[in-house]
Amino acid sequence: MARNNGDTNASAPVVNPTRKSVPEMPRTRRGRRTRDALVAAARELFEERGFRDTRISDIAERSQTSYGTFYHYFDTKEAVLQALFTEVAGEIFTASRMSPDVPDDPVARIEAANRQYFAAAARNAWLIAVIDETALRDDHVRQLKLRLRDLFLRRNEAGIRRLQEQGVIDQDLDAAIASAALGGMVEHFTQMWFVHGVTFDHEEAIRTLNVLWAQAIGLKVPPRIGDASLAGAAVD
Amino acid sequence: MARNNGDTNASAPVVNPTRKSVPEMPRTRRGRRTRDALVAAARELFEERGFRDTRISDIAERSQTSYGTFYHYFDTKEAVLQALFTEVAGEIFTASRMSPDVPDDPVARIEAANRQYFAAAARNAWLIAVIDETALRDDHVRQLKLRLRDLFLRRNEAGIRRLQEQGVIDQDLDAAIASAALGGMVEHFTQMWFVHGVTFDHEEAIRTLNVLWAQAIGLKVPPRIGDASLAGAAVD
């Protein structure tokens, strides 16, 4: 059995040691508003032009502040990206938490999860792309990304394992690998869609992903009855 | 039925039309050697530090040539990346062309394809990452990338359709979407592995991918016989 669920070969973060401290969080109300404006502007710009092609001056300008103000709240551009990352990670994870009223049927649960992920991805795909891009060169960001990914995969993995224990699916399947592969399938698919514009019919796409996922791990999917076009709920 | 196999919302290529001509291919032997050295150096450096963080001076230095020489062979940094891209695209595509001696069994064919892709990805994952990264911001590169992807997906799609026509798998499955999703699964999995260092047991991973892929489209996979450890061949 494969058992090394994602070793990350990352080294220690290299942070400037002598740095005049930047207020973790602004103390006054005015400060909070300004900081929020900076983060919002940064997000827009990162999505529009990417991390590297966004200038501090752009962020200052769009947030209606000044150069210096940016540095009053963030040490570097990387710092805002991290702030954003934290924000988004929270959102996606919370959003994709299974709501309690989902029926116990495994196929239905897979469908619910995929739909939720789709919606969250629609909102955040560009930022995720930016984070992926940055993770490639910035070890700290890579760490964050991998950690978040782990959260998701562990949940999937646990789900698969439960089904194995219930004897519903094959015991031989490596839950960790399957979780990574199928999670990656959906992530990749949504990125191609929302970032690279490779779109299909929305309802058909989700339905297909559901089927692929369910069958992949060995679940039986009931044949389609009636017409698909009755169902579809648009994302954006 | 979903029928819009990946519209790419790319705009016109932004290429400078009036450009002092650059020798498409050097005529003399010396010229060819110099050009090759430049390309090789560029590849190394792109993989090491990424496209944007590689300087022309780095390429000149590592290839033992000079600033001017680089510009003798390439108009811009982008131009080398494209040259590299073409090289790699050819390699991967050829490598993954089904060898004639693969048995006609669909599951066996999937396995063969996955193994071949794995090997090619192991060699080129970093360059692919660089191309992905660049594609995000450079429309020309994005075009190239999507076109190559299409080649792969069409092949998959044709395969799936053939199985549907043979009545081996469900007719209802959208072949285009399934092809995109499952192709993405494998691509994403190898990138995480070779670029981000998220590794598993090699043989177990491939086997799991094979099973997932085959079952996802509705093929029956024969249960494992004997022991996994008889097979494994490490990649790196």
Added chain:
Amino acid sequence: MARNNGDTNASAPVVNPTRKSVPEMPRTRRGRRTRDALVAAARELFEERGFRDTRISDIAERSQTSYGTFYHYFDTKEAVLQALFTEVAGEIFTASRMSPDVPDDPVARIEAANRQYFAAAARNAWLIAVIDETALRDDHVRQLKLRLRDLFLRRNEAGIRRLQEQGVIDQDLDAAIASAALGGMVEHFTQMWFVHGVTFDHEEAIRTLNVLWAQAIGLKVPPRIGDASLAGAAVD
């Protein structure tokens, strides 16, 4: 006879005339404490990193106050330096005032003066270095420095002249130049020692300076009796 005791080619002080008034001296006890904290912090920091490399924010931080508070007490960074200068100038000058119980023997008086200067320099060498550094570029500081120097040199000069009048040393020696040169010798020596870390045996150093100074102006120094090692008291 040389008679131009140190012309200083300084221009007019460049001080902003219209300035919102700053309390010359705080009236309340709390105010006094805050101001003292600022000055103390400034001194530490100037010594640690030099004048130019010390930020107002550093001073505010170390003195446990804020940006605004600094500007409540001082117009500019230069202003604190001057406050410090005054403080130190007073200390050194007072410290080096000949105590009345020094015997009338010229050699003994030279020794007493050197010992006292050494002690004062040990405490203040870094600040003096900072002032010297600043004097090079800031005319106002240069004025202060030269004026203080004059005080010292005049005293030396008067002493030398007295000895000449008493017929103890040669009449031909230019008292002003000798005073400047020998004063400079001791100052330079202590700066090299306390700032640049060029140290020697403490007692031997002082003794040697005494001998050099006394003999330089033509005094006879009685030969050493006994052993040096009985005396030495380390400085740092």
Added chain:
Amino acid sequence: MARNNGDTNASAPVVNPTRKSVPEMPRTRRGRRTRDALVAAARELFEERGFRDTRISDIAERSQTSYGTFYHYFDTKEAVLQALFTEVAGEIFTASRMSPDVPDDPVARIEAANRQYFAAAARNAWLIAVIDETALRDDHVRQLKLRLRDLFLRRNEAGIRRLQEQGVIDQDLDAAIASAALGGMVEHFTQMWFVHGVTFDHEEAIRTLNVLWAQAIGLKVPPRIGDASLAGAAVD
């Protein structure tokens, strides 16, 4: 006997390891000319406004080159300063090497050395001031400075020791300390003169320094005959 001729408490130089190499020396004639122009401009400007207040743009402008050209030859501003330092150190040391036709009389030799130092200092005092200023904060520059100083002091020390061996002066004097003190006397005196404008009659000053130096170590100086005013040769 004091025996620790100048411990320098300096740590290792901290140099950026990954730096695209800068041509140690230009390969073409044009390159050499450009580099020379940069160094000359830098020297002028450092003397005029000091190291920190000189902008790279100033250097580029005055040397009739461009921003980028500066960085083609030097990594940082510090680098030019070091180049200058090396240049000047060589000049001063060579200039002050005793010419062979100086009579063997110790007093005459002291006089010759002082005159030569005075002339070299007149040319280089400002640059020395700049170096001193920088040495205070830049360990690498401090190292250079202390090393050069050592060269001078060792020569003095050897001279003093020779006189002691010849029985001309007192054996008890610590040669190392005396050398440091008297060398410092002359250095300090010339800096006050040429940098801070504290001037005296030139001839009288040199003569006085000679007498102080010679008598300090215990040499007898023949009384002046005739009139000083017949001799003087102004420096600036």
Added chain:
DNA sequence: GATGAATGAGGATTCATTCAT
């Protein structure tokens, strides 16, 4: 009195690209 948010001019450094040899 005290606080800390806001400002923006200033300066070092990078690097793709051109050009003269």
Added chain:
DNA sequence: GATGAATGAATCCTCATTCAT
């Protein structure tokens, strides 16, 4: 073909100082 010198716009980051609370 090959070389390396020259260019300068673009960008990050700093920090003294002001001001509203």
